[in-house]
Amino acid sequence: MCSPVGHTLGGFIAGAPPAFNWRWLLFILLAANAPDLDFLAGALVGEFNRYHHMASHSIMASAIFMLLVFIVLRLNNSQSFKAVWLGGLAYNAHLLLDCITIDSSAPRGMQLFWPFTEQYFIAPFTFFTNIQHGGRNDTVWEALGPIFSMHNLGAVFLELAVLLPIFLFMQWRKRT
Secondary structure (H helix, E strand, O other): OOOHHHHHHHHHHHOOOOOOOHHHHHHHHHHHHHHHHHHHHHHHOOOOOOOOOOHHHOHHHHHHHHHHHHHHHHHOOOOOOHHHHHHHHHHHHHHHHHHOEOOOOOOOOEOOOOOOOOOOEOOOOOOEOOOOOOOOOOOHHHHHHHHHOHHHHHHHHHHHHHHHHHHHHHHHHHHO
């Protein structure tokens, strides 16, 4: 799994807001990292990784996220469907990045096609280095220990080296 830094850059690349606007940027930041809210559910039961890479990392969860954005827009009498699509792109960028990231903990991959199957999927090739965050049955404190490691710092640097130039190029192209 990529870090929040990689997921945020991936979200900005996929669901780039049309213009600089704090509300858009915060929305894309939320959408790009929303699948990892499953950590909160795990933290509530005392096992940080218990639900990670399960239902929230599926195409169905992406569709539900887009539906929720649509409902919120309708309740606020907003006609902007751009948020639905850009938010969906940012959410799905998260799934794509996790598919091509090394997953060294069992079960490998994510439940991409939940609820139709509980099988885990990962790309046949991986590019990004995984972020270490403890094992499946670790408590919240045991899982948080490895987060600030040299391994994770190297993983974030790789994400920045690959994704930041793409993001900057896209920003440059918007202005020319």
